[in-house]
Amino acid sequence: MAKLLQAPGKYLSSDWHIANKMQCxxxxxxxxxxxxxTAESQRLVDDTEKTTQKTQRDVNKKIEQRLEEIKFWKQELDDKLKQIVNETEVLLTFKTRIEKALERCKEPLVIAQQCLLNREKRVGTDLVHDEVEQELLREAEVIKGVIVLLERTLGQTNEQIRLNRSAKYLLEMDLRDKFTALMIDDYCAGLTNNTPDIRYANNAMKMEGNSVSLQDWIDFxxxxxxxxxxxxxxxxALRALIDNILSQxxxxxxxxxxxxxxxxxxxxxxxxxxxxxxETLLAMVMDETASQEKNIATLEKxxxxxxxxIQVAQTRLEARTHRPNVELCCDIVQYRLIxxxxxxxxxxxxxxxxxxxxKAELKGLSRQQLLLEEEIQVKENTLYIDEVLCMQMRESVSINNV
Structure with a gap:
């Protein structure tokens, strides 16, 4: 208890001085x-501020550069889109031309086939495989060949239109994405430290799994x-081919x-x-028939x-047979009468x-007249078919460039 109440020990004067010095x-x-x-902190504050500002300026510059890059590619895509759209529209007019050409082939083909059918109605020796029939058959083959060629070209045109539209779709999708990216980066370019809606985004630095490299972006x-x-x-090239095909x-x-x-x-x-x-021969035959009829009448007369x-002569002979006795002699009169x-x-x-x-000649002339009249009718029938039915029908055909 006495120890507990004992006063603490006192320091020496030297300890006091040492303690003061140490404290100081x-x-x-x-x-x-x-x-x-404090100085280091200020330098750090200054350095980080400068670095932050520099980095932010660099980012702003990069965003501006990126905006220009997107605008460049967007303009390129826009130009190509306009070109492919215009080309597709022109190609559609060429498709219409092909369809019109196909439609115009129908009438000439029908008429050529109808002419062939009409000419089957010729009769007799006029039902001949002549030059007209050969050329009509060739015309039908030419038109059929043209139809096949135009149909094949129309198929190629439809396929090219599909490919053009596919390319147009890809450009439109790319442009849509470019527009969205442009709006986003333009929004980013407008952000400042004082923008009201800036916020923390903890997961913003995470790279998305579907991200692509810059080169892939350019290549796309x-x-x-x-x-x-x-x-x-x-x-x-197809339009040039179509022009050539239509013309040819x-x-x-x-x-x-x-x-x-x-x-x-x-x-x-x-x-x-x-x-x-x-007809000239018929006229000659008819003239000859009339002449022969006159000849027959003359012969009959x-x-x-x-x-x-002859009755007089025979009557005389018969009468002289009644001469009596020796008067019944063969005299000169008798001989002359006989x-x-x-x-x-x-x-x-x-x-x-x-x-x-x-009369036989007259029958022959009559038969020949009938034959000539029949042959003239055959020729008239042929002329009606060729000149009236076929040639007039062919006048309605119009073959023009489309």
Whole structure:
């Protein structure tokens, strides 16, 4: 208890001085350390501020550069989109031209086939496989070939339109994404430290799994542009081909159409010439028939005219048989009468033979007249088919460029 109440020991004067010095030294040291920390802190604050501002300026610059880059590619995509859209619209007009050309092929083909059917109604020797028929068959084949070619070209055109639209779709999707990215980066470019809606985003630094590299980003748009260019060039080449095909097919059909018409004109002229010759022959036969009828009448009259003389001669001979006794002699009169009867009989026989021949000739002329009239009708039928039915029907055909 006495120890507990014992006063603490006193320090020596030297201890006091040492303690004061140590306290001063410690304080000075702490003060210096604090001052260094304060100075270091200020430098750090200044450095971080400068770094932050520099980094932010750099980021702002990068965002501006990125905006320019996006705008550049967006403009490139816009240009290609306009080109492919315009090219597709032009190609659609070419498609319409092909469809019109196909439609215009129907009438000439139907008419060519109808002409062939009409000409099957020719009769007799006029039902011939002539030049007109050969050219009509060739015309039908030419038109059918043109139809096949145009249908194949139409299929190629439809496929190219599909490819153009596919390229257009890719450009539109890329442009849509570029527009969205442009809006986002433009929003980012407008953000400042004083913008009201800035906030912390803890997961913002996480890289998305579907992120791509800058080169992949460039390659993606470049690929879309190249695809659009490729399809546009293919479309241009196809349009040149279509122009050539339409021009060539029209020329082929028109050339064959004119060839058929020329064959028709030649054939009609040929048939008309033949008909005219037949009509001339018919007129000659009819004239000859009239002449032969007169000849027959003359022969019949001549035969009839011989009846009197022969009856006279025979009556005389018969009368002289009644002469009496020696008066019944073969005198000169008797011989001459007998000669006269024989002469008239022979002449009548010759006249009858000639009459029979004349009647046979008349029958032959009648048969020939019928044949000529029938052949003229055949020619008239042929002319009606070729000149009226076919040639007039072909006048409605119009073969023009589309």
């Amino acid at each position: 030294a410690s304080t000075e040291s702490q003060k210096s350390s604090s001052e260094r920390t 748009s470049n690929t879309n542009i190249e695809k659009a260019d490729k399809q546009r060039n293919s479309s241009l 097919t029209v020329n082929d059909v028109r050339k064959q159409y004119e060839t058929v018409n020329a064959a028709f004109r030649n054939r009609v002229k040929e048939v008309k010439d033949a008909k005219q010759k037949l 001549a035969i009839s005219d011989k009846e009197g003389p 000669s006269e009867v024989q002469e008239i009989t022979n002449n009548v026989k010759r006249l009858k033979d000639t009459l029979a021949q004349a």
